[in-house]
Amino acid sequence: MNTAPEADRDKPRGPTAVSPRTLKRWRRNLADERAEARVYRELAGRRTGEEQQILLALAEAERRHEAHWTELLGDQVGKPLRGHWRTRVLAQLARRLGGVFVLALAQRAEDRSTYGIDVDATPAMAADERIHGEVVRGLATRGRTRMSGTFRAAVFGANDGLVSNLALILGIGASGASNETVLLSGLAGLLAGALSMGAGEFVSVRSQRELLDAGNPSPEASAALPDLDVDANELALVYRARGLSIAEAERRAAEVLASCTLATEIAPRGSHGEHEAVGSAWSAAASSFCFFASGALVPVLPYLLGLEGYTAMLLGAGLVGLALCATGAAVGVLSGASPLARAVRQLTIGYGAAGVTYLLGLAFGAS
CATH class of the missing domain: 1.20.1260 (Ferritin)
Known part of the structure; x- marks a missing residue:
């Protein structure tokens, strides 16, 4: 005090x-x-x-x-x-x-x-x-729960687009390839990566939702309620298998037997919240595709504007750095953490990956 x-x-x-x-x-x-x-x-x-x-x-x-x-x-x-x-x-x-x-x-x-x-x-x-x-x-x-699935796909998509295409462009540019080759490689990386991210996110979210759906009660279980042996009350075992204590399971079982309604009563604990957290497969795929494409476009912009060589690479790396800081800060704000710390983390990881690829391009390049 x-x-x-x-x-x-x-x-x-x-x-x-x-x-x-x-x-x-x-x-x-x-x-x-x-x-x-x-x-x-x-x-x-x-x-x-x-x-x-x-x-x-x-x-x-x-x-x-x-x-x-x-x-x-x-x-x-x-x-x-x-x-x-x-x-x-x-x-x-x-x-x-x-x-x-x-x-x-x-x-x-x-x-x-x-x-x-x-x-x-x-x-x-x-x-x-x-x-x-x-x-x-x-x-x-x-x-956060309502938007987590789509937001996760958006953040991952933008980061992957920024880092992977910057690394691709720096690696090819450092190898001594022509400006046209670097530009075509960047555009090809944009399209291929966006399609891959969208398809992968769709399959990932759809598979996760199917796994959650597998835990929902079957319609046949509700139909069997009127014929249950009330003395044995095996319905309580269902609730115990779902994680409830013995006393709570027996209480819930008695309530369900009185109403003969099972479908919503034995849904797994937290299943509705888990579905919300996973999100829609289509929205996650669309977000992943669009954000990967927008991120991957950033390092390509200097080449589309007609710049060449190290000028284009340095400008592209600078634009990507700003975008990485922005996405990192956004994640920090939404997670309740320090925006600056998250921005520095994103920048360090992104530049680290791109720097390795640039060094490999210098080592194995044509010039």
Whole structure:
């Protein structure tokens, strides 16, 4: 629990007794609370039902924090300040985009709260901010689950396109091949890789969904319910095989026997969530194809614009580096991790792979 120093405890807490720096900090906190409440209201405006109610409740909680700073400032609230630039940008994104990306940014904003070390914030306010972060994390997790299959295919596709085609172009370019050969090789790598990625992602997702479907109860099992020996109650064994405890399995079995409805009752634990996480095979394949093609096009662009030799290779490598940083940062934001760390990781891996291919091209090239 954070407390003010002993010397400060005996001072009057009215605005006239504090320094200009403290007044400025209070006003800044007040502005940030107003800006955060706006973020949640903007997000709530793009949702309905339970999620909207949760976001409005968060906005109301920020209003309580706002009231705390207003009370401390008294008649020295002064001209309203603007919230932190991150929060203001977040509010604009919430108004125009919404979605899991903005929720992930809001989660990071809550995690950055300084109320835990602010002597003028109450322990309840610091605790509120921590809980708010978990609430937003829960909402963001819903969105991540819904988009995870397609997003995974998109990220993998873009990264593979960027790295594989950059490596191909650098390797062939370093070998001394003509500009036309490098360009044709890059375009061929784009088309072949995009088709391969799309087909592979379709087969992968479809196969995974089929494996999950194999665990669903058969229609014949429901038809057999009326003839079960209630004393033996072998239906409880079904639930135990699904992972339930003996007591819970017997309770569920009794409920099912009373209604004679089995199909949804014995679905594997988490099966619906697993299907959502896997996503659609067609959408995953389309995302993988399009994002691989868009990524693979980046290192080819300088050649399409008429550049040649090392100028084209260096420009292509620079564009790929920017794209790798962008995809890495996006993954970092959506996963709640540091965008900078993820961007550096993507860049290091991508340039490492392309650098190896470039050295091989120099070693075995024609010139």
